[in-house]
Amino acid sequence: MERIGARERIVNLDVLRGIAILLILLMNIPYMGDFATDDYFPARLRWNGLDQAAWWLHQMLDGTQRGLLELLFGAGVLIMARAAMTSDGPVAVADLHYRRNLWLAAFGVANGMILLWPGDILLSYACAALLIFPFRVLPVRKLLIIGIAMTVVLQGWNIVEYLDRIDLAARVAAGDASAAKDWAAAQAAVSPPDPAAVEGARSVPLVAWIAQMQGFWVFVQFTEVQIFWENWAEAFATMLIGMALFKVGIIQGAASRRTYWLLLLAGYGIGIALRVEATATMLAFDPAPRLGMFTHSLARLPMTLGHIGAISLLLTNQFGVGLLAPFVATGKMPLTTYLGASAAAAIAFGPLFDLWGRFPFAELAGIAFAFMAAQLIGANLWLRYFATGPVEWLWKSLAYNHFQPFQRHDRLIGTETTS
Numbered sequence: 001m002e003r004i005g006a007r008e009r010i011v012n013l014d015v016l017r018g019i020a021i022l023l024i025l026l027m028n029i030p031y032m033g034d035f036a037t038d039d040y041f042p043a044r045l046r047w048n049g050l051d052q053a054a055w056w057l058h059q060m061l062d063g064t065q066r067g068l069l070e071l072l073f074g075a076g077v078l079i080m081a082r083a084a085m086t087s088d089g090p091v092a093v094a095d096l097h098y099r100r101n102l103w104l105a106a107f108g109v110a111n112g113m114i115l116l117w118p119g120d121i122l123l124s125y126a127c128a129a130l131l132i133f134p135f136r137v138l139p140v141r142k143l144l145i146i147g148i149a150m151t152v153v154l155q156g157w158n159i160v161e162y163l164d165r166i167d168l169a170a171r172v173a174a175g176d177a178s179a180a181k182d183w184a185a186a187q188a189a190v191s192p193p194d195p196a197a198v199e200g201a202r203s204v205p206l207v208a209w210i211a212q213m214q215g216f217w218v219f220v221q222f223t224e225v226q227i228f229w230e231n232w233a234e235a236f237a238t239m240l241i242g243m244a245l246f247k248v249g250i251i252q253g254a255a256s257r258r259t260y261w262l263l264l265l266a267g268y269g270i271g272i273a274l275r276v277e278a279t280a281t282m283l284a285f286d287p288a289p290r291l292g293m294f295t296h297s298l299a300r301l302p303m304t305l306g307h308i309g310a311i312s313l314l315l316t317n318q319f320g321v322g323l324l325a326p327f328v329a330t331g332k333m334p335l336t337t338y339l340g341a342s343a344a345a346a347i348a349f350g351p352l353f354d355l356w357g358r359f360p361f362a363e364l365a366g367i368a369f370a371f372m373a374a375q376l377i378g379a380n381l382w383l384r385y386f387a388t389g390p391v392e393w394l395w396k397s398l399a400y401n402h403f404q405p406f407q408r409h410d411r412l413i414g415t416e417t418t419s
Contacts, residue, residue, distance in 0.1 A: 010079075012253035012315055013072055015324045016308065018331030018379075020068035022372045025341040027062055028119055029368040032345040034357050041191065043285075046360035052283075054365040059279040060272065063297070066121060067304030069334075070235045073129060074242025075251050081136050097133050100399040101126040107335065107395065112217035116210065116350070117342040119220060122335075124231035132239045143244035150237035151301055154230075158294035165289035186287035206351045213346075238301070245308075253312050260309040260316075267306025274299035329379035333389030337375050344371060384408075 042055045081093055108123030171179035221228040245251040274295040281292025314320030330337045349356040387405040396404045
């Protein structure tokens with residue numbers, strides 16, 4: 001089965017993917033470079049105006065880069081499945097789909113066990129994609145109903161936590177001694193970590209640190225934090241919505257300007273309003289029940305749709321096309337970009353350079369932007385001479401069971417798929 005040719009690529013998808021894959025580092029670096037817990041305390045080292053501005057930016061964008069990638073994943077399944085109409089048939093398409101995503105899952109395991117990033121998303125995305133293929137034939141309405149319903153249901157845990165916190169506050173006010181202990185524990189969770197614990201984490205020898213991080217990957221993904229299951233369910237739901245948006249032409253830039261203005265205004269209007277409440281809740285640094293305990297996650301999809309509206313509108317004029325053109329390169333090299341950031345973080349914040357826990361929030365954001373700029377420049381230079389990124393080349397070669405073109409002058413079998 002042949003791959004998608006260069007003329008079939010959709011610039012909107014590459015730009016969206018290129019921006020999203022870079023922004024993942026901005027979201028991850030607070031956990032890569034400092035105290036990696038769910039209750040990360042941004043004011044641990046410093047809390048000036050820059051730190052607060054960086055925190056607000058982080059909270060406004062949080063999860064939306066995942067949202068874009070998940071929507072694009074769903075769209076990519078439909079793009080690849082066009083080959084089901086050729087002589088290769090649907091069996092060959094399904095075989096390629098499952099083989100691609102099984103290998104993607106292997107890259108996700110490698111990201112956690114070799115590159116030592118506990119927050120990997122590739123494994124959960126690959127597992128969601130393994131189940132998404134049969135849904136490609138559903139009509140738009142059903143895709144949207146299932147995807148949006150799942151997205152809302154996934155907020156149930158946060159709502160339960162909010163209601164439990166209301167109950168806990170009431171029991172504390174009534175003088176319940178056991179509730180007072182639980183309240184103290186909740187307060188500790190939003191308080192700065194013990195500086196001695198941070199210093200102790202820095203003093204771990206390299207071999208012990210590797211084993212510790214591998215165990216932490218299991219802890220975060222599957223046992224205590226369990227983000228694998230959360231990310232899997234989120235990805236599955238959002239991939240369905242991505243399929244629907246592709247079928248109506250929205251995600252690939254084929255809709256009207258009015259549609260994109262509606263996505264921008266409604267998406268950002270709803271999303272920012274919900275995120276402001278949620279961020280104010282976090283900045284209170286106390287365990288009191290607030291609506292922001294569940295509005296943060298609820299805002300992810302509207303904010304993501306706002307991004308699609310804004311970027312698609314920019315791509316309708318010459319200025320926007322020129323401004324966003326560099327992101328096409330990282331959009332064509334998403335795995336190299338994503339795994340490259342994991343590798344750089346492991347080197348910089350591991351025992352080798354011992355930079356973990358040394359930077360306040362704004363400086364971590366600055367490091368992320370600097371590395372993102374380097375990746376953007378590097379990707380554009382790389383694609384001047386090579387047909388694809390190194391990790392993409394390996395992935396495609398494994399998926400297609402034969403070596404794919406690497407240098408630009410190699411005999412072309414096609415260019416990389418957009419999924």
